[in-house]
Structures are given as structure tokens and as C-alpha cells.
Amino acid sequence: MTRVVAPRARRFGAARGVSVAVALVGLGIAGYLTVVHYAGSAPVCAIAHGCATVQKSAYADLAGVPVALLGLLGYLAILGSLAGDGERARTLTAVLAFSGFGLSLWLTWIEVGELHAICIWCVGSALCMTALAGLSAVRLMSP
């Protein structure tokens, strides 16, 4: 017997697939920033953009943990939560994505308002978190 998937359900299934893809992009960005953070002496203070400025600022750590590493762990956790599609898994994805989105907003504000430096990688990660927050809200509202 062929199982018929309703268009609405297919749309929400696609949201999960897109979430996985976006989370993988975010994971790549956070992984790169984590490597740069621990490489220490590799980054320079670039005139063209502010990644080194941001990475070397006091805001680059949260209670001693590099923000880049927190991002990496966050994306891994989101990917883990996307393995399931039940109510609990969707709620967990949403909590993680909303938290990542909120913290990304705060850190972007710090870049612009405090450090006067924009790190394009951080902006990329913030966009991923924004997309994940939107997608997880859609999944949470789905039947």
C-alpha cells in the first residue's frame, strides 16, 4: 500500500531537511572560528575586516569558554536534536535555535556598538541561527 504524504506534511519535512543543511553550514563556520581561536598567533588585525578584533576582544569568551567553541557545540546539539522529529525533539531544536539567535543578536550588537568591527564569519553564523530559529518555529507549529 502506498502511503500518501499530504503537501502540508511534506512542507514541514522539508523544513527539517533545510534545518540540517543550515546547521551544517553553521557548524563549518563555528569550526573554522574555533580553529582560528586556538591557533592563537595566526590571525592578524586586518584593516579590511574586523574578525581578529572580534576574536581577540574580551567578548570572545563566555565564562572562559570561547564563543566560537560554544557555537560549535550549539550547532552539534541542534544537529543532534534534528535526528528526531517528535514533539520533544522539535521543542529542543527550537530552544537551542532561539537561544543561539538571541545570543547572536547580542554579539552582533557588541560588534557594531562596542567593538566597531564586523566579523563576516560571525555574521554568517548569526544568519544561520536566524534561519534555524525561523525554521524551528515553523516545525514547532506544524501538526
Added chain:
Amino acid sequence: MSQAPRRLLAALGASAVLVAAGVAVSASGGTGPAPPAPPASATFRGIPEHDGVLGDPKAPLTLTEYVDLQCPICAEASKQTLPWLVEQYVRPGKAKLELRTLHFIGPDSERAAHVAAGAEQQGRLWPFVEAFYAAQGQENSGYVTDAFLRSVAKAAGVDAGKALAAADGELALRRLERADADATRLGVNATPTFTVAKGDAAPTVIGSGVLTHAKLKAALR
């Protein structure tokens, strides 16, 4: 209320708590006054400095470093590279060192660069820069106050009053303009960047960042 909006609200609530905690921790760690400058080291002791040029003016090699005083990697290079360069090349008269102070990170960089130019007029640019790095604070936090600069000047053996007065002068402004012009001409787009000139030849870029001794050795051959 149906299940879906309730789940959404619960997720938003839990996230708000997590975000608030993260922001609180982040905000508490981001500010704070810069520490006072420790006394200057012996790195430059006994080496002549004229118009910001450290070492024998007739030395065959001219090594120029492009910096922003707020740049943490410049501070790292100052600790890891400069003492070695001074001992191996400047003190024996093989090379002289020049500095170009850029100010792209923010307003604190610009104020610092101006006062560094004031210290240069007293023949104490290099000790001033070293003392500045030792007390370097949070970028663009407004830490480069007159009190901070006085503390740095004192540690570097610079007359703070004269340096601050000279910072607003024409000579200091010309120093900053020369640094910008040289950086543009050579395509310097990061700090610290090192260049080398052999004799009267045009300078060439060695590289940016904390350069290894081997790389510098090869460039200064």
C-alpha cells in the same frame, strides 16, 4: 490554547532564560579599566633613537613595522619578535627599525597614535609603544584616556605633559599621514606587517602577524 502555540511559548521562555544568562556573563566580562602600565623593559636600553628610527641610522637594512597600538597581535609580536630583532640586528648595527602607527581599529587607536608621535619627538617612541602594549586594554572601550596615556608615558620614561601637548601638533598629524600613505603604497592591509629595505632600495613586505625568526632571518639575509 492549542498544543502548538503552547510549545512555541515554552521554547521561547526557556530560550529567553538561557539568552539572559549568556548576556549577563558576556556583559560582565567585556568591560573594565585597563591596568596601569608596568615599568619598561631593558629591550631598547642604550640604543639610539632619532625621529622614531631605532638603531644606527647608517645600518644597511631598514626594517619597518606597521602597527595599530590597539592590535593584540601587534602586542604579541612586540613580546615575541622585537627583543630578538633588537639583539640580533639592531644592537650590532646590522639593521635599524622604523615604526608606522596606523589607527584603523577605532578612536582609541587614533589618540594613542597621536601621543606616540609626541613620544617620538622625545626620542622615546619604541619604549612608549612597548609600555602601551603591556597595558593594552579592551579595544575601543575608551580606555585610552589622558590618565592612561600619562601612566604609559611614565613607564616609558616619556615626559607625559610634553607628549600630550605634542599629540595635537602638526608634526604628529604628519606622522600619522605618512604611516597611512606608506601603508597604502605598499598594500599593507593588516597589522602587524613587517617590511624590509636593503640600502636605498624600495621596501618589500616580509609578512603579517607574529613572524617566525626563520622567516625574518631569511628576509634580512
